[in-house]
Structure formats: C-alpha cells, structure tokens
Amino acid sequence: MKMEGQVRIPSGCAISAVISREGKKISGDIITNSMKPMHDRSNGLGGGFAGYGIYPDYKDFYALHMFFNSRDTRKTCEAFLKERFEIVQSEIIPTHKIPAIKNEPIIWRYFVAPLRSVMSSLQLEEKEFVAKCVIRINDEMPGAYVFSSGKNMGTFKAVGYPEDVGLFYRLEDYKGYSWTAHGRYPTNTPGWWGGAHPFTLLDYSIVHNGEISSYDANRRFVEMFGYKCTLQTDTEVITYIMDYLLRVQELTLEEAASVIAAPFWSTISAKSDLEDKKKHIFLRTMFPSLLVTGPFSIVFGFNGGLMALNDRLKLRSMVVGEKDDKVFISSEEAAIRTMEPNAENIWYPAGGEPVIIKVKEGAF
Incomplete structure (x- = not known):
C-alpha cells in the first residue's frame, strides 16, 4: 500500500486570495495563515504570494524582484539595468532565516523608471519596453531571474x-489591498525557486x-509575439496569454476569460442574444490557439483587482466568500474561514464564468 507522499495527487496545489473593494490595507500574515489548512495540497516544492498596494512610497516606479545565483551575476545585471533605467532604490529583500527554507539565491529588489531617451530611440511605449527588458533578462542572462516587475506590487516565492x-x-x-497565494504540488515539472507561483509580468x-x-x-502562439517560456512549468504561459490579450489586444477581462475558457461551440450556438453570440464566435475564431484546455482554477491579479476563473468543465475546486468590503477566494472553504470566520455568501463559481472584483476607483 502506498503511503502519503508516495502517490501522485493530480488535484494538488492550493490557491487563495483576498481583496478589499474599498482599498483598505490587509496585512500579509492573513494570506499566509490562509494556506495552513491546505498544507496537504502542497509538497514543499513551491510556495508564493503576490501583494498589491504594498509599495506606496515607490508607487510610481517598477519594482523588480530578482533572484541571482552570484554577486557577479548581480553586477552584470545591474549594468544592463543602468543602461535602460534610472535606479532610484536598490536593496536586498529582507528575509527571516528559517530551517524550512534552504539554498536560497541572492534575493534583490530594484525600484526603477525607464529612461525616456532609450524608449524613444527604440520607439517603444513604457510597458512594452519594461516587458521586453524582463523577458530578455530571463531568457538571455543565466543565473538572473526577474520574478516580479509591476508598479506598487510585488511577488514573493521560494x-x-x-x-x-x-x-x-x-x-x-x-500591507496591501489585495493578496494572492499558492502552494505547489508539481506533477510534471521540477520544483525550483523560479518555478514557484505566482508567475508575473508587469x-x-x-x-x-x-x-x-x-x-x-x-506557448507556440505567444512566442510568435516575443514572449519566452523559460521557467519549466506550464503555468507561466497563462501570464503571457493574459498580457497579450489585455495589454496588447486591449480586450476586456470578460473577453479574455472567454478566450482562455471559451464556451463550447454548442453553448455558443444555443445563445439567444445575437450580439453575445457574435462576440463569442469572433473570440473563438480569432484566438483559437489561446484556448487553455485541461483542468484549472486560477486567480489573476492586476493593479486594482482580481479575477478568478475555472476551466469550463470545473475540474478543479474553487470557492468564493464575502464579508463587508472584502472578497475571499480559495481552493477550500477552510482557507476562507481562516481569513474571516464569519464569511458570508459562500458560493462555487460555475466553470468558465469569471469572478471579477475591482477596487473602487481612486482607492488604490
């Protein structure tokens, strides 16, 4: 008989999230504690968090969180950054040494602003410039990895x-207005620092x-547009799909969800709303290679909100709850109860139907 830890758990991995609609600050220990009742969904090969609104003093600068395998690699990467960005702050990310986390790389962060002269010479707008720099470091600079690159947000993983x-x-x-969390149970790919979730771009x-x-x-589709999947895990590609659909193609969140978790053709044919039917036909026809198949539940974070989404057959668990101005999302209700014992309006979103929560305008 196989014992725990000796058998593959295809439904493994745990996700959790919390957001304040009013933009109120939430301490990071709340999201950390939410993962404790889902301990057995992970196997110690990856864990991570993303926090939004955590850098108010540097909210106008891109926060680059980076792993380096050596001081020489860091110096080489800094030279690359200084040619393209103004570095307004450079520091090691504070950590608390504990026996459970071993073999950590050099963990650094930079708060940067793109150099206008360089962007102008390349004829690139700001976000495209930053994205290209991040992808280039991760693809071409061995021993250096940018694992977070947004404004007023940051990821932390190991x-x-x-x-x-x-x-x-x-x-x-x-403290941030929104947090997401992940516990990894890798089934087909290795567990390493860069392969832990969240995966980010901007x-x-x-x-x-x-x-x-x-x-x-x-992967083949997004790599036609300059993205590079280098992190030895399938999840990375979802981040690039969302960046391509939202930033490059300027789709709405609902439209992007209808691409990656597209309704079946039979469902589309049965729609009575002609305009809605035309929209779904267009999206399925325009982006067929971006349909994500297989079992999944995801939480997508962005400045000002979260989106939760299941695959269209709902083959992975996901539950949502509310209390006052806060919305909670997790793989299990127990995690929500850890964050808010009195959570209300508990529900399980249907497959392929996005749950989108936005912070009220101006609050973040």
Missing part, C-alpha cells in the same frame, strides 16, 4: 511550503491549480 515562504519573506511587515500575476494540456499550442 521552494517550500507556502506558510514557511510567508514567514521567510516576513509578509507580516507588508503588474499581472497568476496562481494556478491544475494542468495545461494545451501548453505547447499556447
């Missing part, structure tokens, strides 16, 4: 159980439970 990762990064010292972040059977088709 090899370990998520509750240990939160303690390691001292998340109780951060202010977009993804935590994911499931497997992407369409990964090769999705």
Whole structure:
C-alpha cells in the first residue's frame, strides 16, 4: 500500500486570495495563515504570494524582484539595468532565516523608471519596453531571474511550503489591498525557486491549480509575439496569454476569460442574444490557439483587482466568500474561514464564468 507522499495527487496545489473593494490595507500574515489548512495540497516544492498596494512610497516606479545565483551575476545585471533605467532604490529583500527554507539565491529588489531617451530611440511605449527588458533578462542572462516587475506590487516565492515562504519573506511587515497565494504540488515539472507561483509580468500575476494540456499550442502562439517560456512549468504561459490579450489586444477581462475558457461551440450556438453570440464566435475564431484546455482554477491579479476563473468543465475546486468590503477566494472553504470566520455568501463559481472584483476607483 502506498503511503502519503508516495502517490501522485493530480488535484494538488492550493490557491487563495483576498481583496478589499474599498482599498483598505490587509496585512500579509492573513494570506499566509490562509494556506495552513491546505498544507496537504502542497509538497514543499513551491510556495508564493503576490501583494498589491504594498509599495506606496515607490508607487510610481517598477519594482523588480530578482533572484541571482552570484554577486557577479548581480553586477552584470545591474549594468544592463543602468543602461535602460534610472535606479532610484536598490536593496536586498529582507528575509527571516528559517530551517524550512534552504539554498536560497541572492534575493534583490530594484525600484526603477525607464529612461525616456532609450524608449524613444527604440520607439517603444513604457510597458512594452519594461516587458521586453524582463523577458530578455530571463531568457538571455543565466543565473538572473526577474520574478516580479509591476508598479506598487510585488511577488514573493521560494521552494517550500507556502506558510514557511510567508514567514521567510516576513509578509507580516507588508500591507496591501489585495493578496494572492499558492502552494505547489508539481506533477510534471521540477520544483525550483523560479518555478514557484505566482508567475508575473508587469503588474499581472497568476496562481494556478491544475494542468495545461494545451501548453505547447499556447506557448507556440505567444512566442510568435516575443514572449519566452523559460521557467519549466506550464503555468507561466497563462501570464503571457493574459498580457497579450489585455495589454496588447486591449480586450476586456470578460473577453479574455472567454478566450482562455471559451464556451463550447454548442453553448455558443444555443445563445439567444445575437450580439453575445457574435462576440463569442469572433473570440473563438480569432484566438483559437489561446484556448487553455485541461483542468484549472486560477486567480489573476492586476493593479486594482482580481479575477478568478475555472476551466469550463470545473475540474478543479474553487470557492468564493464575502464579508463587508472584502472578497475571499480559495481552493477550500477552510482557507476562507481562516481569513474571516464569519464569511458570508459562500458560493462555487460555475466553470468558465469569471469572478471579477475591482477596487473602487481612486482607492488604490
């Protein structure tokens, strides 16, 4: 008989999230504690968090969180950055050494502003310029990895159980209006620091439970537009899909959800609203290679909100709850009850139907 830890758990991985509609600050220890009742969904090979609104003093600058394998790599990367950005702050990310987190790389952060002269010479707008720089570092600079690159947000991840990762990064010292979390149980890819969730680009972040059977088709499509999948896990591609659909193609969140979790053709045919039917036909026809197949539940973070989404067959669990101005999302209700014992309006979103929560305008 196989014992726990000796058998593959295809429904493994845990996700959790919380957001304040009013933009009120939430301490990072709340999201860390939410992962404790889902401990057995992870196996210690990856945990991570994303916090939004955590850098108010540097809210107008891109916060680059980076792993380096050596001081020489850091110096080489800094030279690359100084040619393209004004670095207004450079520092090691504070951590709390604990036995559970081992073999950590050099963990650094830079607050930067793109150099207008360089952007102008390349004829690139700001976000496109930053995205290209991030992708280039991750693809061409061995031993250096940008794992967060948004404004007024940051990700924190490592090899370990998520509750240990939160303690390691001292998340109780951060406060944000929105948090996401992930505990990883890798099934087909290795567990390493860069492969832990969330995966990010600019202010977009993804935590994911499931497997992407369409990964090769999705990857080939996005790589035609300059993205590079280098992190040895299928989830990375969802971040680039969302960046492409929202930032490049300027789709709405609802439209992007209808691309990656597209309704079946039979469902579209049965729609009585002609305009709605035309929209779904257009999206399925225009972006067929960006349909994400396989079981998944994801939480997508962005400046000012969150979106939760299941695959259209709902093959992975996801539950949502509310209390006052806060909305909670998780793989299990127990995690929500840890964040808010008196949570109300508990519901389980249908497959393929996005749950979108936005902070009221101006609050963040």
